[in-house]
Amino acid sequence: MVRPIKKKQIPNLQDAIKETAWKQIAEFGAPALSLRAIARELKITAPAIYNYFPDRDALVTALIIDAYTSFGDWQIEARDSASNNNLHKKLEAIGLAYRNWAHTYPQRYQLIFGTPIPGYITPREEVFPSSARSISALFSVVEEFHAAGKLSIDAVPAVSEKYKTHYEQWRTYLGEINPLSVFVAMIIWARVHGIVSLEIQGNLPSFGKKGDALYLFELHSISHQFIKE
Amino acid sequence: MVRPIKKKQIPNLQDAIKETAWKQIAEFGAPALSLRAIARELKITAPAIYNYFPDRDALVTALIIDAYTSFGDWQIEARDSASNNNLHKKLEAIGLAYRNWAHTYPQRYQLIFGTPIPGYITPREEVFPSSARSISALFSVVEEFHAAGKLSIDAVPAVSEKYKTHYEQWRTYLGEINPLSVFVAMIIWARVHGIVSLEIQGNLPSFGKKGDALYLFELHSISHQFIKE
């Protein structure tokens, strides 16, 4: 069984393809992603890419996973940079990091939460680990609030079967989480996502001096509504 | 100046093109929109479409305006179907109509709030009238609450210059609106949009028996936070 290891004209061509893809996405937007354009820039032929990604969608999936990983890094770093004693600070840091990441990498945000690639359908299972990791920071902080008995709500609407599947998936990646925490975390996520996605899309004008007054108002609303004290 | 009126093989070809486009969007998704496929189905040649739409983007814009109009119809009908004496019912009806419309026409929702067409950039000014009309129902009800002295919040963060432009645009289409009402309406919009967009995208599992428990919770949160009594 002969199996040579490596001999590439460009070392780490797989990474080079992804880097070039990101460069073009940043410059021309995600929908303009083109295998031929990537090949042109790397001075290879388009079919050569197929040695590293079975098709265009596989490349997009790899990019999405990278984007989730970058997003998760920001989230986790935000959580861990705030003092362990101050859960409110952690929650706020996570909320701000969410918006900051989106405004720093709008194309990556669109790649994850928009549907900018024609015909592409996200393979949920493949993306799930990086996706789950990215929201684990929020989940863990809410769970800490819950463990400390500081969540203000105590009733969760009856969950549907469809939801239970998601919940079980999350548990395998995020560990034990109380359904109540999940419910609260999902609401927080949805609120934060609502503003940011409207902003990124251009439907919502920047608000307030620093353009984030509405967002800060919502972060405060979240704390006030869901957390005691 | 000779200017004949009409002689088309297909009467109302312009409308037929749009109808076929919607049919294909519903079946294969918005990103799969193809002028040639539309022409094929209508048994005309692709360039014939250019007699009715200068390019593909113009067709997409027309579709988006139609989607906004349909969306606005639902919103306005929801507002007007509730008793004039009951503002809370009106607000709830608008909120439910928002989600119902999105779940009835997920492709139209994505066409408006996603970026599913490669390379397409929404011409805001052109779309604005239908867009403004679609949120006018929410704005008017919030303004009625405000006029009745029933808004719970009374401070609006200082608005940025960028926002003022939007605000002036809105005023020309929606009439006199108090900045406070605008602020509250935008928060409501963002919250509702946050959940629905995550649902439509598949990021959020259906929640509760009828799959809308989380949504109903948020509608209740909105009333509770922003409206007196």
Added chain:
DNA sequence: AAAAATAAATAAACACCGTATATTTACAGA
């Protein structure tokens, strides 16, 4: 060292796409 094996790149082609240009067709008004 020569030969065999195999991975990686290329070359060429296919079926799409949006769109521009030139041409034909069909009909309204003079």
Added chain:
DNA sequence: TCTGTAAATATACGGTGTTTATTTATTTTT
């Protein structure tokens, strides 16, 4: 009937993702 013009077609160009066959290069085996 002739003419002007709008609408449709025919054709072509450059772009796309992808498949197939072929060449190139390197590694392992003989």
